[in-house]
Amino acid sequence: MIHAVRVADIGQGSEPLRILGIRWLDSADASKERDGMVAEEGDFVHFEAAVSYRAKSSSSSLKGRSANVPPSLNAVLAHGWIVLPVWVEITGILSTVRVRIHLTPNPPFLSLLTVTLMGQPQLSLTATPLAKNFLNVMDIPGLSSWLHRSIHDAISEYVAPRSLTVDLKAVLIGREIMDTKTRGILWITVISAEGFKNGDGIEIWKSEDGRKGSVYVTASWSKWGKALWSTRIIQSEGHPIWEESTALLVAPAEINSQEKLKLQLWDSDRFTADDNLGTVEVSLFDLMNTNETRNRIGHRQDKFLADDGKTQWPGTLTWSVGYFAKTELEQHLANKNDAEIEELKENVEKEAEAKLREAQTRKQGETEGEIDQLKKEDLREKTDEIVSGTPATRDWPAGILSVRIGQINGVDIDKPRQSGSKGTKNGEDGVEDEEHDDLPSPYCTIIINHVKVYKTRTKMKSNNPYYDAGTERFIKCWPATIVMIAVRDSRLHEIDPLIGVVVLPLQQLFAKRGRSQVTDVYPLVGGIGFGRLKCSLMFRSVQIQPSPERFPQTLLGWDVGTLEVKTETIRASNDLPADLKSSRILFRTLYGRDKALSSADGGWHQKKDRPIRLAVKNRFASCLLIQFRTTALGPDKTPAFGTVWLKDVPDEEEITVRLAVRRNKGKAMVKARFNASEDIGEKVGELEMRIRFHPGLSGYHHWLADQDPAMADVMEVLDAAEESEEISNNELYESGLDSDDEVTGASSSSSDSSDSKEEEKNGKINNVKTTVKDYNGRKGELHRKHRGLFQWSLVRKVAWIGRGAEHETEKAKQKVVGKLTHQQRDGGVEKEA
Secondary structure (H helix, E strand, C coil), rough: CCEEEEEEEEECCCCCEEEECCCCCCCHHHHHCCCCCCCCCEEEEEEEEEEECCCCCCCCHHHHHHHCCEEEEEEECCCCCCCEEEEEEEEEEEEEEEEEEEEEHHHHHHHHEEEEECCCEEEEEEEEEEECCCCHHHCCCCHHHHHHHEEEEEEHEEEECCCCCHHHHHHHHHCCCCCCCCEEEEEEEEEEEECCCCCCCHHCCCCCCCCEEEEEEEEEEECCEEEEEECCECCCCCCCEEEEEEEEEECCHHHCCCCCEEEEEECCCCCCCCEEEEEEEEEEEHHHHHCCECCCCEEEEEEEECCCCEEEEEEEEEEEEHHHHHHCEEEEECCCHHEEEEEHHHHHHHHHHHHHHHHHHCCCCHHHHHHHHHHHHHHHHHHHHEEEEHHHHHHHCCCEEEEECCCCCCCCEEECCCCCCCCCCCCCCCHHHHHHHHCCEEEEEEEEECEEEEEEECCCCCCEEEEEEEEEEEEEEEHEEEEEEEECCCCCCHHHCCEEEEEEEEHHHHHHHHCCCCEEEEEEEEEEEEEEEEEEEEEEEEECCEEEEEEEEHCCCCCCCEEEEEEEEEEEEECCCCCHCCCCEEEEEEEEEEEEEEEEEEEEECCCCCCCCECCCHHHHHHEEEEEEEEECCEEEEEEEEEEEEHHHEEEECEEEEEEEEECCCCHHHHHCCCCCCCEEEEEEEEEEEEEEEECCCCCHHHHHHHCHHHHHHHHHHHHHCCCCHHHHCCCCCCCCCCCCCCCCCCCCCCCCCEEEEHCCCCHHHEEEHHHHHHHHHHHHHHCCCHHHHHHHHHHHHHHHHHHHHHHHHHHHHHHHHHHCCCCCCCEEEEEE
């Protein structure tokens, strides 16, 4: 019944929060954190406080209840037509918190504030609709447990070892944040595993080589526990080879809680919970400070342990890891000579000493540490100002991108069926009305390189929604990165329409502004509404430089794209059997397939005389499978195959690949499609061809978008961005490839006829045909902008029912397929709490 909930008002009341006691913690011991692992250097204040709150006796009057902590909520029913006020009264709080304050010699003398809850707080509340003698909904057993569970999940984000960090200095003096929260990244590559125990105890699943189960590896923080990344699943293999990589962001929360990196080998089960086959844990402090892994890749081979970290289990994991910190001032200013950099540092040191000149009257030993700390902080602030105030450097293309959405001003929906309705409704005095019922309920999604990564909460019926929400992500190459922010209207029993989109290519944006930190307001275009979105983008490089030995250039590409195969360049080696040379070849990715026919000259050609183009998703965990197909009685056979792993193919560069053709005996081809080993199957020859990877989604991904709602949303945003005249004029968007079966626009009318009477006779018919083709060519744009048939609410509701039925059918299909085959895991979309 309740469509959404909006906080209408919140206050602290007149009943104070009580401090039961404060326990002072030794700052010296706490700052060292036993193994020297702290997020910042300097002086700290640490204390632990126990707080409680007890509401006054309940009163039937609003005045009496307002003395307690009174959040006032609006429960929105029936898609905004009914708004039910609800009075929420907090009756009790009991909690223990630990606070860590970073002190600085500079005003305002406070820097970072870190707060963590020591265990789940005890919280009691009542929720009563504003009606006489109405039932307290917290007394309803089912609803009460659901509400308490929702509150518990929200608060758990700040329970130790998690914490909340606030930059008090930036808040108190009102300056823009010029640095990311992330301190650096861990680059992890899971290569292979061997010798591990069998996960399944049922002999029916035993494979030919004696191995059982289907294995994959997850990466997480040991204290946080939640898996942050997962490799693909390799079935029935005793020596799986993944060669998959990921980047984990390292923030102060991980540093302060002394986290450990945890890798776990799992056996994927279809009917029961997955089995843990072994764990590898490494201290984050060791990875950040040892020469083997700091700003370089270190190769490792670790024995598997049990969950307790003491008992050794069979098997070893071969992997590599490296911690890459953010670039320093000298690296960012590589174009300046050493004398200029040293002069800058000397000026900072002189300013620091001048600030504390009154401290010089004290003993020298007492002031040295304070002055050194001030010099470090001033140099760090100066570094942040220089780095954020200058363009990002191409010498360090990889780094951390912070995207933060502030506010949308004047957002509203254009109503084409109401004449003169464009714009926000005005009151009698001509001022914008922010409370009328036709206001949208906007939420934002952030798309980086055609992948949806973040979604904000929904602001119900708001004309100027304020979010102050965003995400930080590791991006591999900032000049090739495109950020899109899509604003949608949350609707009940309708597909959420696109209000508008903002496209921000980093290369053009940073070059135009001349800095790597940009805060600006952008108009929403390409949707059914309008408004101006304020957002902030900030990029900080990390110390990763592409090189064949340290970090291959091919790892800096996009994860989605279109693979192009030049069929006219396919050539077989002389030792390839004659029957395979005359076979047709089937090219397959996980999400596309096409074939080439053998030619009389010994090569192959495509039937339509055009390149083969295949949709690619999860590029760094998949391969191009080449199947040699022969006609047989019944299903066609695949006597031989070959693979090309797409992680070795660079973006937008045509390369020649030479691959081994192997005999398909038993399950060799099935194994080779997911296992990156080069020893699967007997080699019978070689095949050479030229291929090219085009980054980004294209028309060849339409079939995949029909099954993936997140990708369908991105495709709609791309269409809106491409068709927007303002974006195309400013070259903010470059369209991808178009497949032949994609509608590309209206075609011409009927063919020319020499008989003028026949043309006149069929004129009306031709006009109707042209109109229909015109509509079919533009119906995607018309529907997206709620024109054409979609201007009527009933049609939109029918479309919502149809899409819902398709999604439910697909979910049921995946559920059935999941019981028969193992489904690869997807990272999903991060959502605002």
